[in-house]
Every structure is written in C-alpha cells, then in structure tokens.
Amino acid sequence: MPSARRIGLFPDTYTIDDRYHISIGGLPIRQLAQEFGTPLYVLDYETLRHRIRSFQQALQDMNPPGQAFYAGKAFLTKAMAGFLEQQHMGLDVVSGGELYTALEGGMNPSRIIFHGNVKTDEEIRFGLLRGVGYFVVDSLAELEAISRIAKEVDKPAPILLRLTPGIEAHTHAFIQTGQFDSKFGFAMQDGIHEVALQRALTLPYLELKGFHAHIGSQIFDEDPFVHNAQRLMEFMHDALERYHYWPEVVDIGGGFGVQYGPDDDPPQVSRILARVNDAMQRMTPHGYAVPTVFIEPGRAIVAEAGVTIYQVGATKTVPGGKRYAAVDGGMGDNIRPALYQASYTAQVDGKNPEDRALYTIAGRYCESGDILVKDIPLPPIEPGDYVVVFGTGAYNFAMASNYNRVPRPAVVLVYNGQASLWVKRESYEDMAHNDLPWQDPEEGLWR
C-alpha cells in the first residue's frame, strides 16, 4: 500500500502517494474520474466544515457575537443549502432562483439575506411571503417597491440599506464594489445615502435594521475591512444625530481573499473581526447597543475545498517550443480565467511533479481565450492523463454555461473515502430540455 503525504498549497485537502496519485477526501482522483466521468467538480467536506467553523469561532469571539451569511453566488445547490442549514449558517441570495434553491434544500428563511441590485416584484413577493430575514436594498426604486409589495401582502419587510463607502480595495476591477463609481448601492457622497435613509425611515411597511457595504472580492489586506466598518459607524453617528436612528446590524459583506497560487497571501479572518469588533465597541455611543456584525463570505468558504478533474484530449508543441495540453472542459465550467484573468495551479495525476516543463492548459471551447492555466511547470503530459485544477470551488459551477452546447459537469462531495453525488452530470436531453422544434412561420404556426 503506497504511503500518502499532504501536498502543495492546500495540504489539508489533498494527498499524493508514492506513485504520484492524487487523492481528495481519501479518494483517488483517478477513481472519481472513472466513476463519475470528467470534467468533474469535487468538493471536500472536511475543508468546507473547517472553513465554516473558523468563521463561526471568530464571530463568537465578538461582542455581541457576529453572524455569517454564506454568499450563495459562489456555489449553491440544494445539497449545499442543506449542509449550510446543518451547520447553522446564514445564507446570502441574489435572485429568486437562489432563494428557491435554498428553500428547496431546507434552509431556514429567517437566516436568509436577499441581495441583488435588481429584484423583480415577483422576487420581492416571493421573499416576503417565504419570510426571508432581511432584504438588502440597493436603490430608491427598490425601497418603493418593497414598501408597496409589503403593504399588499401585509408583511412588514426587514431591510438593510446597501451603501458604497468609497473604499477601493486592491483587487481586479471587475470584483471591486466599494468605490463610489459602482453599479451597487447608495454612494456615501452627494447625499443620496441620506435620501435613502429618510425614505427607509418613513415609507410604510419597512423596518430598517441597519446598513450594509461590501467592498469587493479576493481582498488580502485587513485594513479595508476595518475602514469599511468605521465608515459605516461614522455615518451611523450622523443618522443618530439627525434622525435619532441607531441600527441593530452592520453588515460588512464578504470578499476575504483565498489562495489560488503561491503568491496569494490570504488575511487572517479572526484578526480582521477582532479589529472590527474593537472599532464597533469604541465607536458606539454611550447608552446604545453595539450593533451585531454580519459578514458574507463566499469564496473563503468554498474555493479551496474544490477541485476540477479533467482528462487530457490532445497535446502539441507549437513553433517556438510552447507546449499545450487541451482538456475536455474549459471556459464552460470555469469562466474566471477568461473573465478576469484569474490564475490557478494544476497537477497531473500519476506523474512525478519534479520532472517539469512549461505547459499551457487549454480548454475545449471554440475561443482562443479559452485557456485554463497559462505557462505552468508540469510533468510531461499525454492524451488520457488526468489533470487536476485546484481551488475551483467558488464561482466555477455557479458561472458554468452550455457554451458550444457542452453539458455541465457533475458535482460530488467527498469525505473519508466516500463520495456523494450533489449534482448529476447534464445529459444532452437535459441541456436541450427547453428547446422547442422548428415551426415554419409561413404556415402561420407562430403565436
């Protein structure tokens, strides 16, 4: 029996044996690939649980204890919702579809925050009737709509106002959200946030519980998170002075960075939350309760727990010597490298990682930009090899598409040598399920 050791950037999650076979959750990836097919998303239960517990522990150490609402946009399925419910986690959803998935999966609606910069009347009604814990309101039009629909269904709506605090976190522009020039929320400039506050306090059927600001994603510095909380607290002082309003909740969003590659240095969440806690204590006026801090981590819970297994279809060396290995997935299951130059690490199963040459791992989709990993040192690759791309748990399955009419991969959860199917692989029939056959308009068959 070959011995196994923990490997690479994610030593809690993956092992490699003497013959260089990689395992996750105690299961060889080769076995997973053969049983469930490729490409295959795999999630490690231990890593998910460990991440959730470390957030919960850091929140418990706050006074009053904070609460975590996992950002479902990172990865959400019915099974994930059931798992979150079992872990007593809250959930942030951004659409009726995410809310539906969460409720079908058994999530308690009172622990759900309903986000999104456009919510349709139908979605607002769905959230109100099912009793979501909070709506995060993004615009004046939405304030009016929630007030109107809440009155119609005779259910007061607990709300938070989404503010943009003017904090520019150092991350890719596409995942920055805290700067004033953002499509999200009320900028804390030009007085629009004041108007929103007045309306939130006066429109009927609205219960203003507090404020929210999410400054971006994949943030490595501690300071922006602390500045965000401070900025909200400063505004709350004004609100107290001018409107005698003091909130119960301050939601500082998500965005805690994770490790995708050797240069990434994620921040320590316990330290961030301890500093936020200090700021909240210090800045709460005498005689008022310190608001409860909410956070919305997505990536930091699920990214490193996930891996995608691909099979190599073809290899080639182009003039000039550059080597390509093309795999049976790509931008349809992981759009992030094409969308915002996200970088990943990878390994080849059953090959000595010390024998290395530079490879570019290309996808199978009909776009030159369909490159999963650029110029990565890997052992010699041949068609039929299995390539594992690490850290794909967040925003991969969630952003997957049927581009080129390629069915989406399955998702399995692994734990202690066992695998549980969370999402079945799409079949051609599933993919084309809503397509209707050709009808000749000249025969007057159109509706």
Ligand SMILES: Cc1ncc(COP(=O)(O)O)c(C=O)c1O
């Ligand atoms: C409002 C809000 N909360 C939380 C998140 C989750 O961010 P992350 O997955 O980086 O933690 C996002 C991401 O876009 C967001 O927009």
